[in-house]
Amino acid sequence: MNNEFALSRITLKPIKHRDCSALWAILxxxxxxxxxxxxxxxxxxxxxxxxxxxxxxxxEGNTLRLGMYLLNTSTLIGCIGLYDIEEDTAWLGFELSxxxxxxxxxxxxxAFMLTNITAVVAxxxxxxxxxxxxxxxxxxxxxxxxxxxxxxxxxxxxEHWLYKF
Numbered sequence: 279m280n281n282e283f284a285l286s287r288i289t290l291k292p293i294k295h296r297d298c299s300a301l302w303a304i305l306x307x308x309x310x311x312x313x314x315x316x317x318x319x320x321x322x323x324x325x326x327x328x329x330x331x332x333x334x335x336x337x338e339g340n341t342l343r344l345g346m347y348l349l350n351t352s353t354l355i356g357c358i359g360l361y362d363i364e365e366d367t368a369w370l371g372f373e374l375s376x377x378x379x380x381x382x383x384x385x386x387x388x389a390f391m392l393t394n395i396t397a398v399v400a401x402x403x404x405x406x407x408x409x410x411x412x413x414x415x416x417x418x419x420x421x422x423x424x425x426x427x428x429x430x431x432x433x434x435x436x437e438h439w440l441y442k443f
Contacts, residue, residue, distance in 0.1 A: 281342070281401045285390050288383060290344040293332055293357060297345055298325050300354040309376045313419040332359070339363070339404040346374070346387055358387050363399060363406055370413040370441075372422075379421070388429055395443065411441040 282291040293301065302325040304310055311318050316328075335341025343359035356374035370391075374384050391398060395408050414437045415422045423433070431439040 281336075281344070283344075283390065283394070283398075284349065285386055287349050288355075288387055289347045289349055290358070290387065290390070291347065292336060293329055293343045293345045295326065295329055295333075297354050298322060298329060301325050301329065301345075301357065304354070304356060304373055304375045307376055310373050313416045313422065314373065315414070335361070336402060339402045342398065342402055343371075346383065355383065356387075358384075358391060360391075360395075360399065360411075363402070363404055363408070365406055366408060367410040367412065368395075368399070368406070368408050370411050384425060385428070388425065392429060392441065392443075409443050411443070413439040413441075415439055 282289060299322070302320065302322050305314060305316060305320055305325065311320075316324070332341055332343040340363045341359065341361050342363075343357050345354050346356040346358060347354055355378045356372065358372040359370070361369040361371060372384060372388070392411075395411070399406055399408060413426060413431065415426065417437055426439050426441075429441065431441045434440045
């Protein structure tokens with residue numbers, strides 16, 4: 279199973295245990311943490327368990343958290359993931375280190391995911407035909423809301439967004 283995708287400035291590949299410290303730093307960053315639904319403060323053990331749950335979900339075919347690495351480096355700058363993948367629906371989640379905000383990295387990655395959703399899900403051995411991609415975005419998170427609007431997600435209710443393929 280080759281779950282690595284090279285984009286113009288980013289390599290996407292499944293998160294691994296060796297990414298624990300870098301992911302913990304991103305998720306613990308106050309500008310990121312304020313919008314996540316993880317219990318704070320997060321410990322390194324919490325992040326280890328989160329990664330283990332993602333790895334288990336990948337093998338079960340219903341979860342894929344891809345680390346976003348600067349191209350040709352091992353520098354983790356964020357993650358994007360598909361969760362609760364079912365017959366025609368999946369949930370989208372993402373986080374990006376504030377050091378990289380405003381540089382188009384998340385737009386590049388989201389464009390790839392939307393264009394290649396079937397191929398990405400197939401890497402899990404999952405034959406789902408995703409026609410609905412959902413996202414939960416905090417009402418105060420205007421940057422993420424703006425990103426979703428740009429990619430034609432529809433604001434459905436309070437924190438719920440929907441993209442129809």
